[in-house]
Amino acid sequence: MQPAQDSSPPPAFDPPRALAGPPPPPPVNLPLFLAPLLLLGFTAGGLRTWANLPHHPPPRRRLLQFAWVALLLAGVPAWLVLAAMLRLW
Numbered sequence: 001m002q003p004a005q006d007s008s009p010p011p012a013f014d015p016p017r018a019l020a021g022p023p024p025p026p027p028v029n030l031p032l033f034l035a036p037l038l039l040l041g042f043t044a045g046g047l048r049t050w051a052n053l054p055h056h057p058p059p060r061r062r063l064l065q066f067a068w069v070a071l072l073l074a075g076v077p078a079w080l081v082l083a084a085m086l087r088l089w
Helices: 030-051 058-085
Strands: none
Touching: 030 058
């Protein structure tokens, strides 16, 4: 007498969760991620344009030129860190 053959498929490989690795990251919410960057860019551009107007005295012009550069140099990295902390990307 021959043994009966099991016609069911073999069980799928299911590794333990420790070996499966971390879950995939959530998808990037692109508009929510880019909106503050665009706002920073347009604000810096407005400050730069305002700084180049001829009716400002030189000290105010230098202050406005410093402000738009500082806004980009400090604002963009600060937003990227905040976005990473909020898991937006």
